[in-house]
Each structure stands twice: as C-alpha cells, then as structure tokens.
Amino acid sequence: MNEKLYNVDAYAKNFESDVVSVSEKVYEKEQVYDIVLKNTCFFPEQGGQTSDTGFLYDTEGNAVFKVFHVAIEADVEHHLVKAGDVEDDLKADILNLKKVRGEINWEERYDKMQNHSGEHLVSGTVHRFFGYDNVGFSLSSENVTLDFNGTFTDEELDRVEKEVNKAVFENFEVVITYPSEEELKTLEYRSKKELTGEVRIVEYPGYDVCACCAPHVKRTGEIGLIKIVSAEHFKGGTRVTIRCGYRALADYGTKLSSCRSISKLLSVPVDEVAKGAAKLSEDSRALNFKINGLYAQILALKADSAKPEKTNIEGEECEALLIFDDCADMNTARKLVSDRIKPDQDKDNDKETAVGKLICIFIGDDEKGYSFCIGSGEIDCRKLLNTLKTGLNAKGGGSESMIQGSVVATESKIRSLFT
Numbered sequence: 001m002n003e004k005l006y007n008v009d010a011y012a013k014n015f016e017s018d019v020v021s022v023s024e025k026v027y028e029k030e031q032v033y034d035i036v037l038k039n040t041c042f043f044p045e046q047g048g049q050t051s052d053t054g055f056l057y058d059t060e061g062n063a064v065f066k067v068f069h070v071a072i073e074a075d076v077e078h079h080l081v082k083a084g085d086v087e088d089d090l091k092a093d094i095l096n097l098k099k100v101r102g103e104i105n106w107e108e109r110y111d112k113m114q115n116h117s118g119e120h121l122v123s124g125t126v127h128r129f130f131g132y133d134n135v136g137f138s139l140s141s142e143n144v145t146l147d148f149n150g151t152f153t154d155e156e157l158d159r160v161e162k163e164v165n166k167a168v169f170e171n172f173e174v175v176i177t178y179p180s181e182e183e184l185k186t187l188e189y190r191s192k193k194e195l196t197g198e199v200r201i202v203e204y205p206g207y208d209v210c211a212c213c214a215p216h217v218k219r220t221g222e223i224g225l226i227k228i229v230s231a232e233h234f235k236g237g238t239r240v241t242i243r244c245g246y247r248a249l250a251d252y253g254t255k256l257s258s259c260r261s262i263s264k265l266l267s268v269p270v271d272e273v274a275k276g277a278a279k280l281s282e283d284s285r286a287l288n289f290k291i292n293g294l295y296a297q298i299l300a301l302k303a304d305s306a307k308p309e310k311t312n313i314e315g316e317e318c319e320a321l322l323i324f325d326d327c328a329d330m331n332t333a334r335k336l337v338s339d340r341i342k343p344d345q346d347k348d349n350d351k352e353t354a355v356g357k358l359i360c361i362f363i364g365d366d367e368k369g370y371s372f373c374i375g376s377g378e379i380d381c382r383k384l385l386n387t388l389k390t391g392l393n394a395k396g397g398g399s400e401s402m403i404q405g406s407v408v409a410t411e412s413k414i415r416s417l418f419t
C-alpha cells in the first residue's frame with residue numbers, strides 16, 4: 001500500500017516519491033495519463049470532497065505535469081494528467097517517469113481544510129442541539145453544502161452559527177486518533193456508514209466526534225469565520241450552505257460591495273439599505289398604480305375616438321373598434337373590454353359602447369407582435385379568433401363574449417383582416 005502523507009501531515013505541501021506505474025486511459029471521455037505513486041500528499045476525491053490539484057515534477061528531467069484530478073480506487077490514489085496538457089515531446093517522458101516531486105495547490109487545499117473543519121463543527125452542533133444527522137455533504141472549490149434530515153427555524157440556525165463561531169474563538173486543538181476496535185465499541189461518534197479496518201476519528205472536543213478521512217486544520221482558530229449563508233428544504237430535510245475562513249471573508253466582501261452600490265443608488269446609509277429598498281418598492285407600487293390609471297384613461301380615450309370599421313366575421317356583418325397601443329398592459333385592456341361589452345345602463349352616457357360591435361385592443365408593436373383582448377356583447381368572438389388563427393397564425397382562446405391571445409404581425413396586416 002502507498003503512504004497517504006495527507007493523513008500524516010495535513011500541512012505538507014510537497015513531497016518526493018517513486019512512481020509505481022503510469023498508464024493511459026479514458027476518464028470522463030478525456031484521454032488521460034494515470035500516475036500511481038509510492039506516496040502522496042494529494043487528497044483524492046472522496047467522502048463528498050473534490051480532490052486536490054497540483055503538479056508533478058520529473059526529478060530526473062525538466063518536465064512538469066499538471067494533475068487535474070485524483071481518484072481513489074481500491075485504496076490507491078490515481079493522479080490524472082490530461083493528455084492534451086502534455087506536449088508531444090514529453091509524451092514518452094511521462095510514460096517512463098521514475099521519480100517525481102509533487103506539489104499540491106496549497107491555497108485550494110487550505111480553503112477546503114477550513115471549510116471541511118467548519119462543516120464538522122456545524123454538523124456536530126446540529127446533532128447535539130437537535131439530534132439531526134448529516135446525510136449528505138459536498139465540498140468543492142466553489143460550494144459547501146450539508147444535508148440534514150430535519151428542518152430548522154431561522155433562530156435555530158442563528159443559534160448553531162453562534163455556537164460554532166464560539167468554538168473558533170476558543171481556538172482549541174483538533175484531535176485525530178485511530179482507536180482500537182475495542183475502544184471504538186464504546187466511543188460515541190458520528191459516521192455515515194458502517195466502518196471496518198482502521199478508523200480515523202476527528203474530535204473537536206466538546207463539539208464533535210466523527211469518523212473522517214479528510215485533512216483538517218490543527219486548531220479551530222484557523223477555520224476563521226463560519227457563516228451559514230442559506231438553508232432550503234431538500235428531500236424532506238434541509239440543505240444548508242456554509243462558507244468558512246477565506247471564503248466567508250470573500251463572501252462578506254462581495255455582499256458589502258453590493259450593499260455599498262445599493263446604498264449609493266438609494267442614497268441611504270449602508271446599514272439601512274433594506275429600509276431603503278422597501279421604500280423604493282412601495283413607491284414603485286404606487287407609481288405603477290398611477291401609471292395603470294393613466295393607461296386606462298388613454299385606452300378609454302382611444303376607444304371613444306376610434307372610428308368603427310365595417311367588417312364581416314364569418315358571414316356576419318358587424319362593426320369593430322380597433323385600438324392599438326404600445327404601452328398599456330393586458331389587465332387594463334381586459335378591464336376596458338369587459339366594461340364596454342356590458343349593456344349600457346346609463347342612457348345619457350355618451351361613451352361609445354361595444355354592444356353590437358366588437359371592441360378589439362392590441363397591445364404591442366410591429367416588431368415583437370401584439371397581445372390582444374377582444375370582446376363583444378352580441379357577436380361570437382370565437383369566430384373572430386378562428387379568422388385570426390387562420391389568417392395570421394394567432395394563438396389564443398376564450399369565450400363567446402371575450403377572447404385573448406397573441407399574434408406576430410404588423411398593425412396594417414391585422415387591420416387588413418377587418419376590412
């Protein structure tokens with residue numbers, strides 16, 4: 001068996017090793033070189049965590065090979081190098097590699113150590129507070145998600161966040177042990193599966209005891225800030241997203257910069273952007289209400305001044321009021337049509353009514369097409385819908401007294417259907 005240096009020293013960034021084998025294969029539809037080493041610092045993809053990446057330097061030559069993925073098969077790490085990343089004159093060298101110096105991408109690794117360690121504190125604390133298990137875990141360079149078989153209130157998650165950050169500020173040592181089978185029998189620890197053979201136990205004293213194969217930080221202070229950034233319902237439980245250490249710092253930076261931009265736009269202090277946004281939303285609702293009132297008046301004026309067109313709908317003579325507008329919305333159009341097709345109750349009302357006529361409102365423009373709402377007190381509008389569908393390939397539906405839909409055609413094409 002090869003030696004897993006990442007288990008011996010999580011802080012080892014480089015190492016030297018004999019090469020056990022180099023072979024060519026296809027990995028996820030890509031031609032790769034698969035390099036097995038006597039020992040390695042590269043943590044492979046396992047337990048929900050993506051693998052380390054880095055470089056292998058040929059110690060007997062000048063070649064450098066970029067490791068983009070490390071897989072583990074039968075407890076052996078396979079360091080994969082894309083064939084496309086290896087220059088033609090080095091293809092023979094890579095197949096004859098004897099000794100290498102390996103170097104992992106330390107920034108990426110340390111970031112994962114901070115986030116994996118933070119995950120243990122969160123999962124252990126959730127288990128201690130609420131008895132829920134972590135039933136799914138994913139840690140990549142972009143995201144950390146924890147799936148729990150239970151649900152939380154916002155206050156409960158705040159409580160968890162406070163507790164785990166307390167552990168960070170206490171800056172205590174993380175204890176890693178390999179208990180005997182006998183000791184394991186009496187030890188209470190979290191584990192996702194039944195374990196056999198040597199079990200690596202990672203303990204955050206007072207907060208969590210868990211079987212785990214991944215590299216952790218030495219002391220909790222190194223994790224840095226732990227932020228729970230979202231929680232959503234997932235498979236009957238909750239998917240929690242966290243950010244720890246440098247990621248939490250970057251996240252704070254991104255969010256603060258957003259808040260500053262909003263603060264400038266709204267002319268309110270950074271701490272009051274939520275209040276400012278609420279006021280803006282309220283103002284915008286009031287403004288929309290006013291605008292819709294104006295649109296309603298404009299449409300009504302257009303309806304009153306429109307000259308009725310004599311038309312023939314499937315053999316039936318009638319008059320149609322055609323109104324085109326590029327601003328009003330369909331709710332306003334619908335309301336006007338529905339008002340105008342009611343029998344005229346006020347005989348003195350000099351409004352142009354649509355009883356015995358068709359009132360046709362088209363909202364849109366020649367480029368994008370039109371949405372329409374058409375109504376009548378007497379004529380079966382569905383007949384007109386047929387004409388629109390056959391003549392202009394319109395889409396829509398409705399009842400005898402009102403139809404709605406959309407049509408991609410110019411105003412003159414639509415008008416020509418009525419004349």
Ligand SMILES: [Zn+2]
Pocket residue numbers: 116120211212213214
């Ligand atoms: Zn773990």
